[in-house]
Amino acid sequence: MGKLPSLLVFAALTSLVLSSPVIETREPLVHLPLSRRLKTGGLKLIEHDQARARALIAGRKSKLGKRASENVTVENQAVSYVATVAVGSPATDFSLIVDTGSSNTWVGAGERFKETSTTQCSGQLVEVEYGSGFFIGEECTDTVSLGPDLVIKSQSIGAALLSEGFEGVDGIIGLGPVDLTEGTVQSFPGGSSVVPTVTNNLVSQGTIAIEVVGVSFEPTTSDSALNGVLTFGGVDSSKFIGDLTFVNVTTISPASEFWGIDQQVSIGSSTILSTTAGIVDTGTTLVLLATDAYDQYVSATGATLDQTTGLLTVPSDSSLVNLDFLIGGKNFSLTPNAQIWPRALNTDIGGTADAIYLIVGDLGTDSGEGLDFINGMTFLERFYSVFDTTNNRVGFASTPFTNATTN
Numbered sequence: 001m002g003k004l005p006s007l008l009v010f011a012a013l014t015s016l017v018l019s020s021p022v023i024e025t026r027e028p029l030v031h032l033p034l035s036r037r038l039k040t041g042g043l044k045l046i047e048h049d050q051a052r053a054r055a056l057i058a059g060r061k062s063k064l065g066k067r068a069s070e071n072v073t074v075e076n077q078a079v080s081y082v083a084t085v086a087v088g089s090p091a092t093d094f095s096l097i098v099d100t101g102s103s104n105t106w107v108g109a110g111e112r113f114k115e116t117s118t119t120q121c122s123g124q125l126v127e128v129e130y131g132s133g134f135f136i137g138e139e140c141t142d143t144v145s146l147g148p149d150l151v152i153k154s155q156s157i158g159a160a161l162l163s164e165g166f167e168g169v170d171g172i173i174g175l176g177p178v179d180l181t182e183g184t185v186q187s188f189p190g191g192s193s194v195v196p197t198v199t200n201n202l203v204s205q206g207t208i209a210i211e212v213v214g215v216s217f218e219p220t221t222s223d224s225a226l227n228g229v230l231t232f233g234g235v236d237s238s239k240f241i242g243d244l245t246f247v248n249v250t251t252i253s254p255a256s257e258f259w260g261i262d263q264q265v266s267i268g269s270s271t272i273l274s275t276t277a278g279i280v281d282t283g284t285t286l287v288l289l290a291t292d293a294y295d296q297y298v299s300a301t302g303a304t305l306d307q308t309t310g311l312l313t314v315p316s317d318s319s320l321v322n323l324d325f326l327i328g329g330k331n332f333s334l335t336p337n338a339q340i341w342p343r344a345l346n347t348d349i350g351g352t353a354d355a356i357y358l359i360v361g362d363l364g365t366d367s368g369e370g371l372d373f374i375n376g377m378t379f380l381e382r383f384y385s386v387f388d389t390t391n392n393r394v395g396f397a398s399t400p401f402t403n404a405t406t407n
């Protein structure tokens, strides 16, 4: 494609972006208390993320076959952002991983679930496989509170009987598309095959007007930072700079089953991943690229694989240049500093305090699989993101941290 047509396409995309429905930020927004959680042990980060990627690509089926928008604060726990969610009456507080890559909400991995006056259990089994872990439990409904003004009645939740891979947290708040819950609950004949999600219910119960979640993560410099906020029903415009750029959820499967988007990735002047589908996922720590693109990233940076952490390492950040993610006609660039794992957390992942580890990892499969990248939390710490179910699209914007030197 020559220069003129691509400019026209760019202009067309820009006008689509501008004519998209406006999402308003509304008051008051609510903050939740946070609890400190250390990172989960066991797997190396890259092993965790690759195992998760394999499960996402293979299919997520389990073995069983109007009012205010609200902020919910979340905490980076070296590998996951965790929100405090209250369940039942009297309520028990649970620390739940904020996961846009899955859609069941469940509790009881650490803190056990207790039945209260608002609990109703169906006796049905629920099971979800995450690749990096799994849970099996009983499906119940209960009052779930994400904050004083974000109370959901009769929310379906899993009460874990058995789980693995969730050390240090109590479960998951699932913010993915509702179809991902299909087949997770053993259903009675004629029963519903999907389980309404937290955001489905916030809309159907009239608590929020549009099914939108805004996610603000900030780069972390300690393992217990209170550095995130989720906004339900709108976006928190105090958390980003300039306009949001929206792109439709991709039509390419399996990325289309998640918060999937089309994107191109370039380093310097060379494209290392031509426009292809992948996903945006708060439940993945790193930025994973299909092996062929990852190999080009390794060549371009001269990085080597550190056996201890499983991450790429470079002797000096002077070999790094911007890594550009072209999304919806706009480049979202990870600066050299944004490609570095937070040095304050090096020892938390088994690394050496002053080494430079990189947040780009190998997805484990070549491109062309319909899920060729995962923009994980280290990407989302540099850009505000919006998960818009109502309009089936994902949005991004720059933040004060986009170009910041924090690592």
Ligand SMILES: *[C@@H]1O[C@H](CO)[C@@H](O)[C@H](O)[C@H]1NC(C)=O
Pocket (backbone or CB within 6 Å): 025, 029, 030, 031, 071, 073, 229, 236, 237, 238
């Ligand atoms: C929540 O939203 C309000 C209104 O936009 C904003 O002033 C506040 O800073 C947000 N919360 C946090 C933790 O940033």
Ligand SMILES: *[C@@H]1O[C@H](CO)[C@@H](O)[C@H](O)[C@H]1NC(C)=O
Pocket (backbone or CB within 6 Å): 016, 248
């Ligand atoms: C995005 O989806 C909307 C609604 O389906 C559609 O009208 C629009 O043309 C799509 N935009 C692009 C760029 O494909």
Ligand SMILES: *[C@@H]1O[C@H](CO)[C@@H](O)[C@H](O)[C@H]1NC(C)=O
Pocket (backbone or CB within 6 Å): 010, 266, 267, 268, 269, 270, 324, 326, 329, 330, 331
């Ligand atoms: C995005 O970045 C790439 C690589 O630097 C560049 O070739 C391309 O022109 C940029 N596109 C836009 C729309 O800025």
Ligand SMILES: *[C@@H]1O[C@H](CO)[C@@H](O)[C@H](O)[C@H]1NC(C)=O
Pocket (backbone or CB within 6 Å): 241, 398, 399, 400, 402, 403
């Ligand atoms: C980040 O830096 C780039 C290049 O210098 C600049 O174009 C962009 O506006 C900056 N973004 C923010 C949010 O400061």
